[in-house]
Amino acid sequence: MVQFCIEKGMKDLKIIDLRSDTVTRPTKEMYDAITVAEVGDDVARDDPTTARLEKLAAKMLGKEAALFVASGTMGNIVASLAHEVRGKEVILGAESHMFNMEVGGISVLAGGIARTLNYPGEVPDVKMIEAAFRPADIHQVRAGLICLENALGNGRVVPREVMADVYALAGSRGVPVHVDGARVFNAAAALGIDVKELTQYCDTVSCCLSKGLCSPVGAILAGNEGFVEKARAYRKMLGGGMRQSGVISAAGIVSLEVMTKRLLEDHENARYLASALNGMDNITVDMEAVEINMVFAGIDKSPAWKAALPARLLERGIKIYGEMSRGFRFLTHNDVTRQDIDRFLGELTELLAM
Ligand SMILES: Cc1ncc(COP(=O)(O)O)c(C=O)c1O
Known part of the structure; x- marks a missing residue:
């Protein structure tokens, strides 16, 4: 060079x-926010900046609560653990990040059995998902979780209607839906809608702060309060309990308030x-x-x-x-x-x- x-x-x-x-590098506004961030011990639940980030993330994603995690991968594995997929099938796209790029965590750590579907163009097909449910039979494993990804790793966006159809099917079978929303704010921006219009069609969602949103580190996992409490314990089990995490949460707040726009x-x-x-x-x-x-x-x-x-x-x-x-x-x-x-x-x- x-x-x-x-x-x-x-x-x-x-x-x-x-x-x-x-x-992406952290922005000047992030560095400024980091230098004045109020911190505590987040494992003891008294880091005010992380608490503020989690509250903001929950509100923006339309969920009761949220948890700050180290990475998108950690958000997805903590979600699989908290959804208790051990011994159950996790239905997901064959090209999905959770299946292909997360070192088999669904099986190795959470004990789930990946049931991969080859969706045309990688966009989830509700009929294929329906067909993947097994009959209630003593020989058969049950489905424990459906995972979607939005935006997809091929750069495409899953339409809101597809998410709605999958969520309705999952609800009728009593199976929760988790969305790997590493780029869910990109998906919402591309569709010209508020992100909540997408996340209303899932029980839990993870979203990265450190990709297009420019934070140096971090991701969010959101869901209802009971789920997030369980997720907090699993995050600790994985060694992801953080102490003065306000230093990085401060950048995450800028990601959500400024960079999403x-x-x-x-x-x-x-x-x-x-x-x-x-x-x-x-x-x-x-x-x-x-x-x-x-x-x-x-x-x-x-x-x-x-x-x-x-x-x-x-x-x-x-x-x-x-x-x-x-x-x-x-x-x-x-x-x-x-x-x-x-x-x-x-x-x-x-x-x-x-
Ligand atoms: C769709 C998707 N999900 C999850 C992740 C994992 O995020 P991280 O690299 O923060 O673990 C990525 C990372 O590129 C991704 O593209």
Whole structure:
């Protein structure tokens, strides 16, 4: 990269990080809030800033109570534990983060049996879920939890009506619904509705503060008071009881109060990036699939060219991950501006000609 800066006559080059929205840096407002955060011992339930974050999160998500946890993964595993899925089936998408990317915690820690469904386009299909319920028979395992994800890891948003149908079915079978809402505020922003319009169709929801919402650490798990009390004990069991957690909760409050309101800017930048990419030779983007801040692009170049792309871009100050099953993934977020996108497009155009 130093060589590239010298060649282009640049002194400093901003690193543009398109790998994920997990890379976002805390904002100045977060650093300011952190420096004046009132703290206590949250395990003893007297950290006022964490209590304020949890109250705010519960209110915004339309639930009775909420718990501050270390990560989205911790929120989901604590949810599985508190829903007591041991020896029961957990019905969830075959491509879902909870099944694929959380190290098997549903089974290893919570004792649940993953019943994965291959939904077309990854959007939950209520008929498939209905068919997954087993007959009441002594030989058969019972369903203990249905997990949905919104927004999906493929960048699509699950419509409110689909969530409503799944929730109605689950209710009729007496099975709770948990939503992995790592990006549920993105989903709501994309649909142009309040997040409560989505979270009304689940019993419990987890949501990340450290992705597009820019907190350095943390996630929320929300549900009714009894569930959250159980979840608090399971969080402690996992070693997730935190002491002066107000230091990081202070950033979480800024995430919820301020950063949730600007997500559409990331979505617009993603559409801008996607349509420019789609107009380039050798690149295809399914524009309909660009609903939040995620862009997946197919690049029609040799395997060697594609394998070298992340390193070539890194030399030019741009970070991306290597090709995934869904293609190359680019995420927009608070630290990526329109000018950054234009710079990325310029560099990519040069590399495509090679
Ligand atoms: C859909 C989804 N759920 C859960 C998580 C887990 O979040 P964390 O990385 O905070 O554990 C992620 C992280 O990327 C995610 O994309």
